[in-house]
Amino acid sequence: MSNLAPNTTRIGHVHLRVSNLDRAIAFYGDVLGFEVQQRYGKGAAFLSAGGYHHHIGLNTWESLGATPPPPGHTGLYHTAFLYPDHASLAAAIHRVLGAGVPLDGAADHGVSEAVYLRDPDDNGVELYVDRPKADWPRGADGQLTMGNRPFDVGALLARYPSQN
Template identity: 70%
Template sequence: MERHPTHPAPRVGHVHLRVSDLDRAVAFYRDALGLEEQQRFGTGAAFLGWDGYHHHVALNTWDSLGGTPPPRGHTGLFHAAFLYPDRAALGAAVRRVLEAGIELTGAADHGVSEAVYFDDPDGNGIELYRDRPPADWPRDARGMLAMGNAPLDVAALVRDAGRP
């Protein structure tokens, strides 16, 4: 396969999800993740962002109103990941999720990052994480990344964030 050069720093700009109940999904992303509703597009879509950005998460019911999550074993979104700038910000976000009564489905120290996982009301996977500095990323003898899946002490993460 021929490789084509790309811009050196593309990044994921937003995630757009099909949901079954728009108001329920907006409430989840607003209350649990702290996103702000920026716009409603009729009764079928909403756009939410942090810090006034047009949208980091778009939600729609165009083909999914009243629908059910895809069954396990099918293709589709594994999770949308939201990167926090540091451990304190991640811990504060995780505290908000836990205080909202959302059950975590996982938590891991990947060596390059610390991450927690849970599902939105439509069964879409969500990851909240923070990266360690690249100089601290674990590498094998060949210099390749050596990411892992070690347990993460979520209580310590939240405690270390302090109180707002």
């Protein structure tokens, strides 16, 4: 029996503790564009893209009114949301910036192009688009050689102006 996960295994959802459910729904729903599929009482909500049961779970069960963990502690580094193309990524970035949410950074990793930001509870969020697998950079040994080069977000946004 193999110890490897099957190739078709995917991460199905992320479930976050938040301090204010309505504020988190506004960020993940209104800003990032996910749709509320279900509210679970006053303490939880489930959001998704494309009508899936949920890609994002949010709850205040143990965190209502809480503060984020201090820097230097273990916990979530970031969630990463893969967009299907550059136009979709640009639309999301336009919404983020339009909502007054600053970007923490941007990077061209060779395999993908990404921007980084924080949600209202200070959780890291990555929004990205993959390059075609055939274009992923590889070394002479065939191993991936991901990097951290600059990603020109301004050029992306100029190529795909806001539709609002």
